[in-house]
Amino acid sequence: MSIENTTVSAPVSLTQGAVQELKKLIDQQEIGPDFGLRIGVEGGGCSGMSYILGFDQKKDGDNEYEIEGIRVFMNKAHGLYLAGMEIDFKSGLEARGFTFNNPNATSTCGCGSSFSA
Numbered sequence: 865m866s867i868e869n870t871t872v873s874a875p876v877s878l879t880q881g882a883v884q885e886l887k888k889l890i891d892q893q894e895i896g897p898d899f900g901l902r903i904g905v906e907g908g909g910c911s912g913m914s915y916i917l918g919f920d921q922k923k924d925g926d927n928e929y930e931i932e933g934i935r936v937f938m939n940k941a942h943g944l945y946l947a948g949m950e951i952d953f954k955s956g957l958e959a960r961g962f963t964f965n966n967p968n969a970t971s972t973c974g975c976g977s978s979f980s981a
Contacts, residue, residue, distance in 0.1 A: 874929035885953040900935030
């Protein structure tokens, strides 16, 4: 019998604003229990790497975490780029959407959705 440990603390954090918006999206889009929030990176973007944020099923090579009742999936290899990152949600007049505060980024683009490390 395999026991999976999901009590390890996540390498990323979500602000209360992000948690509220994500829970609202989960309810509105009727995200099923087999899905979780995928946080990751991919090549591309104006600064070299782009963030991945969306609902997905768990894949081979993923670590699973729970943050404020939200299942989070992250490819093990992405932890190097995302450790210590905070995800927030802004809903002001100047900006609306998820923002990424990544201490590993050596530079970011103007839109904040891509970075280099």
